[in-house]
Amino acid sequence: MAVEIHAIPGARFMDPVVLARIGNLELVARAVVDGFINGLHKAPYFGASVDFAEHRGYVPGDDIRRMDWRLWARTDRYYIKEYEAESNMNFSVLLDVSKSMDYGSRGITKFDYARILTACLTNLVHHQRDRVGFVAFDQDVVAHVPPSAKHMETVLHVLERLTPGRPGSLKAPLHKLAEHFGRRGVLVVISDFYEEPEAVVDAVSPLRFRGNDLVVFHVLDPSELEFGFGDAQPFEDLESGEQMPVVPEAFREEYRSLVRAHIDALTQAFSAVRVDYTVLDTSQPLDFALFRYLNGRLKTMKIR
Amino acid sequence: MSFLAPLFFLALAGLAIPVLLHLTQREKKQIVRFPSLMFVRRIPYQSVRRRKIQHWFLLMVRLAALALIVLAFARPLIERADLPTAAASAREAVILLDTSYSMGFGDRWARAQAAAREEIAKLSASDRGSVVLFGSGAEIQIRSTAERSRLIASVDAAAPGASATRFSPALKVAGAILADSTLPRREVILISDFQRGGWRGEEGARLPQGATLTPVQIQSPADRPNLSVAGVTLARSTFSGQQRVVVTAGVVNRTEQPATGGSLTLEVNGLTVGTKPLAVEPGGSTSIAFDAFTVSAPNMRGTVRVPEDALSTDNTFNFVVSPSTPVHVTVVDRGSAAAGLYLGRVLSIGDAPRFETVSRRPGEVSDDDLRRSAVVVLNDVEVGAPLARRLARYVEQGGGMFVATGPRATWPQDVDALPATIGPPVDRTRGDAARVGALEYGHPVFEPFRAPRSGDFSAIPIYGYRNLTAAKDAQVLARFDAGTPAVLERRLGRGRVLMWSSSLDVSWSDFPTKPVFPVFIHQAARHLAGYAEPAPWLTVGQVLNASAVASTTRAVVRVVLTPSGRRLPFEDEGTEVLELGEQGFYELRADGNAAEAVVAANVDPAESDLTPMDAREITAAAVGGGGTGSDAEPDGVPLTREAREKNQRLWWYLLVGGILLLGTDTLLSNRMAKA
Numbered sequence: 001m002a003v004e005i006h007a008i009p010g011a012r013f014m015d016p017v018v019l020a021r022i023g024n025l026e027l028v029a030r031a032v033v034d035g036f037i038n039g040l041h042k043a044p045y046f047g048a049s050v051d052f053a054e055h056r057g058y059v060p061g062d063d064i065r066r067m068d069w070r071l072w073a074r075t076d077r078y079y080i081k082e083y084e085a086e087s088n089m090n091f092s093v094l095l096d097v098s099k100s101m102d103y104g105s106r107g108i109t110k111f112d113y114a115r116i117l118t119a120c121l122t123n124l125v126h127h128q129r130d131r132v133g134f135v136a137f138d139q140d141v142v143a144h145v146p147p148s149a150k151h152m153e154t155v156l157h158v159l160e161r162l163t164p165g166r167p168g169s170l171k172a173p174l175h176k177l178a179e180h181f182g183r184r185g186v187l188v189v190i191s192d193f194y195e196e197p198e199a200v201v202d203a204v205s206p207l208r209f210r211g212n213d214l215v216v217f218h219v220l221d222p223s224e225l226e227f228g229f230g231d232a233q234p235f236e237d238l239e240s241g242e243q244m245p246v247v248p249e250a251f252r253e254e255y256r257s258l259v260r261a262h263i264d265a266l267t268q269a270f271s272a273v274r275v276d277y278t279v280l281d282t283s284q285p286l287d288f289a290l291f292r293y294l295n296g297r298l299k300t301m302k303i304r
Numbered sequence: 305m306s307f308l309a310p311l312f313f314l315a316l317a318g319l320a321i322p323v324l325l326h327l328t329q330r331e332k333k334q335i336v337r338f339p340s341l342m343f344v345r346r347i348p349y350q351s352v353r354r355r356k357i358q359h360w361f362l363l364m365v366r367l368a369a370l371a372l373i374v375l376a377f378a379r380p381l382i383e384r385a386d387l388p389t390a391a392a393s394a395r396e397a398v399i400l401l402d403t404s405y406s407m408g409f410g411d412r413w414a415r416a417q418a419a420a421r422e423e424i425a426k427l428s429a430s431d432r433g434s435v436v437l438f439g440s441g442a443e444i445q446i447r448s449t450a451e452r453s454r455l456i457a458s459v460d461a462a463a464p465g466a467s468a469t470r471f472s473p474a475l476k477v478a479g480a481i482l483a484d485s486t487l488p489r490r491e492v493i494l495i496s497d498f499q500r501g502g503w504r505g506e507e508g509a510r511l512p513q514g515a516t517l518t519p520v521q522i523q524s525p526a527d528r529p530n531l532s533v534a535g536v537t538l539a540r541s542t543f544s545g546q547q548r549v550v551v552t553a554g555v556v557n558r559t560e561q562p563a564t565g566g567s568l569t570l571e572v573n574g575l576t577v578g579t580k581p582l583a584v585e586p587g588g589s590t591s592i593a594f595d596a597f598t599v600s601a602p603n604m605r606g607t608v609r610v611p612e613d614a615l616s617t618d619n620t621f622n623f624v625v626s627p628s629t630p631v632h633v634t635v636v637d638r639g640s641a642a643a644g645l646y647l648g649r650v651l652s653i654g655d656a657p658r659f660e661t662v663s664r665r666p667g668e669v670s671d672d673d674l675r676r677s678a679v680v681v682l683n684d685v686e687v688g689a690p691l692a693r694r695l696a697r698y699v700e701q702g703g704g705m706f707v708a709t710g711p712r713a714t715w716p717q718d719v720d721a722l723p724a725t726i727g728p729p730v731d732r733t734r735g736d737a738a739r740v741g742a743l744e745y746g747h748p749v750f751e752p753f754r755a756p757r758s759g760d761f762s763a764i765p766i767y768g769y770r771n772l773t774a775a776k777d778a779q780v781l782a783r784f785d786a787g788t789p790a791v792l793e794r795r796l797g798r799g800r801v802l803m804w805s806s807s808l809d810v811s812w813s814d815f816p817t818k819p820v821f822p823v824f825i826h827q828a829a830r831h832l833a834g835y836a837e838p839a840p841w842l843t844v845g846q847v848l849n850a851s852a853v854a855s856t857t858r859a860v861v862r863v864v865l866t867p868s869g870r871r872l873p874f875e876d877e878g879t880e881v882l883e884l885g886e887q888g889f890y891e892l893r894a895d896g897n898a899a900e901a902v903v904a905a906n907v908d909p910a911e912s913d914l915t916p917m918d919a920r921e922i923t924a925a926a927v928g929g930g931g932t933g934s935d936a937e938p939d940g941v942p943l944t945r946e947a948r949e950k951n952q953r954l955w956w957y958l959l960v961g962g963i964l965l966l967g968t969d970t971l972l973s974n975r976m977a978k979a
Contacts, residue, residue: 100339100340101339103337103338103339110339192339192340194339194340194342221339224339229336233334233335233336234335234336235335235336235337235338235341235344236335236336236337236338237338237339237340237341238337238338238339238340239339239340240341242341243335244341244344244345246336246344251344251347254347255343255344255347258343258346258347259343262343
């Protein structure tokens with residue numbers, strides 16, 4: 001089946017709505033990732049994790065196996081070779097499953113979109129023989145799959161069974177998780193970030209403390225960006241249940257500018273702490289997200 | 305412009321409602337579930353409310369509708385004096401038109417009709433009028449209508465009747481009509497010849513507050529001749545077995561001129577039986593006796609007539625004469641001449657009524673005797689049980705029985721018919737004789753003795769009587785001085801039993817030789833026979849009880865034929881009463897066509913007296929002495945603010961306007977919603 005799908009021309013940018021209808025996450029992930037990889041022809045950064053990074057002076061206690069003997073021969077000094085990453089890195093997706101994610105105006109909810117994205121990323125990383133893990137959280141940790149090379153099915157299974165239900169909060173679960181991820185790795189946070197930019201950064205930043213690479217996907221529905229509602233209607237907050245009368249046509253401009261300001265603030269705050277931040281619109285194909293992810297990874301590596 | 309209920313202006317605050325609705329437009333639509341209202345909440349609240357009003361016209365329509373409704377509830381009225389005249393001067397006019405027979409004098413009636421038409425013509429479009437015809441009573445012809453043609457038609461259709469004038473009932477009816485009226489001006493127009501006889505200073509004939517009374521006096525010169533027959537007297541006599549009647553008529557001349565040259569005629573059954581020359585002085589009266597005529601048949605109709613004059617209604621006087629019917633009496637006695645001597649003599653005298661007596665021994669009383677007799681007298685006889693039972697049944701069927709208990713009288717114990725049980729004789733020959741006292745003068749038997757010096761029972765010594773013990777339902781009409789009953793009466797079925805505790809001969813007392821004896825016997829016989837003298841005539845306005853009049857013939861009256869030829873059927877039992885409204889002869893008929901009884905009806909002779917009174921007397925009594933009569937300015941009564949508001953009815957137009965605007969608003973908003 002997967003062969004058939006990726007053989008289809010144009011499958012590369014598949015509509016997320018169509019993908020959501022497939023249902024089987026593994027199938028979806030493979031379809032997307034395979035098509036994505038095929039489309040790249042030759043990935044220059046494939047296997048980048050074993051690349052040499054830098055030398056540093058030997059300090060007592062370093063593993064002498066990592067000493068660069070050739071350099072010692074030339075310079076008569078002890079240097080240790082440092083590599084960019086472990087060949088088998090830990091990769092975990094931290095997915096926000098709060099109630100606000102259960103919103104979609106165009107056939108696919110943010111949650112479904114994020115779920116497919118998670119599956120795709122997991123699939124992609126699994127292909128690289130890396131260890132995949134998964135954490136779902138709202139105001140607390142809801143599900144946790146520790147990173148392992150064998151855990152891709154588990155992750156997909158857990159993903160399948162998740163449903164968003166409770167109001168969310170970033171700070172408490174993410175701070176808890178920050179202590180949990182002891183080994184360096186790549187952490188992907190997917191959320192709609194309905195909190196103040198400072199609070200978001202404050203919640204997310206600790207994940208970087210142990211040297212984790214952090215990728216943040218900000219998933220939003222087109223309606224949340226455009227606010228294209230027509231008549232005056234009462235709006236209900238999905239998480240708090242609060243209702244208020246809204247006249248969209250009067251609100252629209254102001255709302256848009258507020259959302260823009262929010263995204264700008266997040267972009268700025270995340271870049272300040274060197275976090276890769278991407279806004280995803282659920283109307284965009286998933287390939288775009290993956291592309292952005294990998295592109296971001298590449299850039300980061302180049303900067304280093 | 306002012307308002308009766310200005311507090312309703314507080315409701316103008318309600319005008320804010322559509323404005324708020326316009327601004328908020330919190331229409332009940334589906335709730336939009338949105339991930340987070342974080343940003344929405346930040347948009348200032350004020351900016352939500354300050355929306356532009358899009359449909360100015362719709363808003364204005366709504367505001368105007370509400371304002372009109374509030375104005376209507378505040379009950380506005382215009383205070384300007386010149387404005388309300390059109391509506392406020394609307395009046396309720398009650399035209400009281402006299403239809404007593406005196407209005408037939410000369411051209412009075414034509415002039416009264418003309419006056420009524422003139423008053424009707426004065427009514428404006430907003431006025432309402434009523435026509436009430438009155439004589440001795442009042443009858444509403446048309447009640448409170450604005451259709452003048454109907455009022456005029458009712459006046460045209462009216463005619464003077466045979467009744468006398470009575471102002472009081474008419475004023476009461478007019479007061480009732482005015483009391484129901486809502487119009488501000490209320491007026492009574494009294495069109496009459498204002499005879500003195502029609503007004504007795506009646507109390508209670510007051511019009512409602514603020515009503516006016518306008519008398520319209522219909523006068524005519526009194527120089528025209530007007531004779532009237534005031535009444536007749538009928539003197540009966542019996543001559544060689546035939547009953548004869550002498551009619552004496554009283555004639556009154558109501559004018560200032562002597563009435564000479566005419567003649568007074570007596571008609572019996574349509575034939576003139578007597579004519580007498582007539583000469584009456586101005587304002588005087590005379591009585592003229594005709595020759596006697598024989599009363600040969602029942603219900604003979606007699607009419608006394610004077611020549612035609614200006615007022616013809618009172619020129620005739622009707623009466624009915626019938627041969628007096630005898631009362632049949634069966635006397636049961638021992639057959640001795642002495643025992644029934646006094647009783648027989650007493651019953652043989654008298655003409656009204658005549659008593660026809662048959663005498664029987666106890667064993668000889670036949671059923672035929674009882675059937676024919678109105679009264680049975682048991683004169684001191686022994687009555688056996690069979691006869692007693694027959695007599696009891698006879699009384700129950702309506703007969704009358706007189707029982708005199710002398711020394712021999714007996715009555716079987718097991719037949720309960722007498723007012724008392726007969727005890728042993730009481731001998732009062734020694735010592736003082738018994739005296740009769742404690743008479744029930746209210747009873748018909750003793751009614752003639754009521755007045756002083758009209759007969760003294762206590763002067764009669766009674767030497768012996770039977771000791772009677774009264775039955776429970778018996779009434780003791782007289783007692784002896786010892787307290788024992790002397791005369792008792794008991795009703796039994798439809799009949800009566802009267803009991804005298806002594807004898808009707810001179811063996812025990814001198815009673816038969818006393819003057820009170822014949823009167824007592826006659827009264828007792830009349831009372832027991834239920835005899836009532838038939839009235840030779842009645843007066844218009846009196847109530848005729850047909851069943852009572854025809855009781856002598858024992859026929860059930862089904863139909864009454866009025867003098868004008870109308871047939872008035874009596875549908876139900878017990879409704880045989882009729883108010884006499886016409887002059888002439890009423891025929892009372894049973895199922896057949898023959899007249900069972902005839903009743904003569906005459907007009908009230910007092911109405912012939914055309915002497916007028918001062919109309920202001922009635923006005924003052926009806927509307928009070930406050931000068932609110934006809935002389936008062938009709939518009940002089942200031943209208944209250946409530947009445948003015950009621951007349952103007954501005955609230956009505958405002959309310960209709962408001963409702964129309966609301967309808968327009970609904971249409972507009974629907975159309976806009978579709979667009």
